[in-house]
Amino acid sequence: MNSATCERVRDQLPDMLAGRLTLEAAQPVLAHLAACAECAEEARLIRMLRQEAVPVPAGLEARIRAAAAVRPARWRFAVPRPALIAATIGAALLGGATLLRQYRAPAPAAQAPAPAAAPAPAPVGPTAAAPVDARALMQPLPGSVDGGPFSSSASLDDLSVEELQTLLKEMQS
Amino acid sequence: MTVSTIAPLETADGDTSDDSQLVQRARAGDVEARDRLIGRHLRDVYAVTFRVLGERDLAEDAAQDAFVNALGALPRFRGESSFRTWLLRVAVNSARSLSRRRVRRREVSIVAAEDLPGGEENPATRAVLLSEVARVRDALEQLPEKQRLSVTLRTQQGLSHAEIAELIGSTEGAVRVNYHLGIKRLRELLK
Numbered sequence: 532m533n534s535a536t537c538e539r540v541r542d543q544l545p546d547m548l549a550g551r552l553t554l555e556a557a558q559p560v561l562a563h564l565a566a567c568a569e570c571a572e573e574a575r576l577i578r579m580l581r582q583e584a585v586p587v588p589a590g591l592e593a594r595i596r597a598a599a600a601v602r603p604a605r606w607r608f609a610v611p612r613p614a615l616i617a618a619t620i621g622a623a624l625l626g627g628a629t630l631l632r633q634y635r636a637p638a639p640a641a642q643a644p645a646p647a648a649a650p651a652p653a654p655v656g657p658t659a660a661a662p663v664d665a666r667a668l669m670q671p672l673p674g675s676v677d678g679g680p681f682s683s684s685a686s687l688d689d690l691s692v693e694e695l696q697t698l699l700k701e702m703q704s
Numbered sequence: 705m706t707v708s709t710i711a712p713l714e715t716a717d718g719d720t721s722d723d724s725q726l727v728q729r730a731r732a733g734d735v736e737a738r739d740r741l742i743g744r745h746l747r748d749v750y751a752v753t754f755r756v757l758g759e760r761d762l763a764e765d766a767a768q769d770a771f772v773n774a775l776g777a778l779p780r781f782r783g784e785s786s787f788r789t790w791l792l793r794v795a796v797n798s799a800r801s802l803s804r805r806r807v808r809r810r811e812v813s814i815v816a817a818e819d820l821p822g823g824e825e826n827p828a829t830r831a832v833l834l835s836e837v838a839r840v841r842d843a844l845e846q847l848p849e850k851q852r853l854s855v856t857l858r859t860q861q862g863l864s865h866a867e868i869a870e871l872i873g874s875t876e877g878a879v880r881v882n883y884h885l886g887i888k889r890l891r892e893l894l895k
């Protein structure tokens with residue numbers, strides 16, 4: 532199958548798999564996925580891509596906050612050369628890359644506590660306008676510790692098309 | 705696809721004050737507002753610089769340049785596009801300017817355990833996931849930059865074709881084509 536429907540569905544897959552479609556908008560997409568192997572295959576690829584997303588390296592936020600506080604622009608290149616060279620040699624002598632990395636993050640004390648994930652509302656009753664909240668779905672389902680329809684580690688990214696459809700049906704009933 | 709079917713993006717910190725308020729405060733010298741802008745946009749900025757450059761150290765440098773330059777230029781930000789789009793465009797430019805100073809590595813990318821999104825504790829499952837992620841990352845590396853950015857910014861950052869076009873200096877139609885070409889190529893590479 533390759534039609535206008537396929538095209539529309541494929542345009543919507545990234546939003547649907549991120550939980551950004553309303554139930555109303557997600558249903559025809561899911562119905563199509565159940566019937567079209569090509570689009571289902573593309574949905575699987577997008578789920579793999581979502582797992583590949585690069586996390587922010589530890590310490591980078593503190594380093595950038597410190598840099599933003601120090602100079603308005605181009606501070607990396609404004610460090611006096613002798614100081615930079617001395618620091619680099621010192622770091623190399625003392626243990627190489629790890630220290631160099633620390634040097635580049637000058638204010639570890641400023642490291643903010645990781646922002647707690649917003650308390651995700653449990654996927655309670657469906658309202659037509661409520662978006663399917665991926666984050667909520669990725670939380671352990673209340674009372675499902677010993678195995679509801681989806682295990683406590685269930686996330687949208689792990690679910691097959693069939694499971695997504697079942698889940699949507701349950702949310703609606 | 706109508707905009708109304710799409711829920712607004714939530715920021716990483718679940719913070720509800722909007723960017724324009726924070727931008728105004730940061731412009732007036734409010735350090736807390738500036739830090740909050742960094743916190744809520746770092747994930748997307750780093751994703752952009754990493755996709756252009758393909759290595760972590762350079763991507764970190766470019767992300768830092770992007771924030772320092774953008775925050776330093778806040779007085780000139782007119783609010784014609786959203787702050788996020790504007791910042792991400794600065795990030796693309798910072799990364800491209802670092803990229804011009806070196807040759808892109810072409811070898812197989814190394815995926816370290818810390819490069820994986822968290823949440824998978826079982827070592828065996830984690831190992832499988834790691835090799836899967838490495839295959840995908842390697843396939844992404846083989847795409848031309850515009851295809852790679854179109855695919856990752858759409859599927860991982862949730863940007864629209866129009867937003868991506870604004871970031872990479874292209875048109876909405878071209879981004880859509882690049883997105884679909886990129887997806888098609890990835891499917892072949894990952895067969």
Ligand SMILES: [Zn+2]
Pocket residue numbers: 532533534536537538540563567569570
């Ligand atoms: Zn189809």
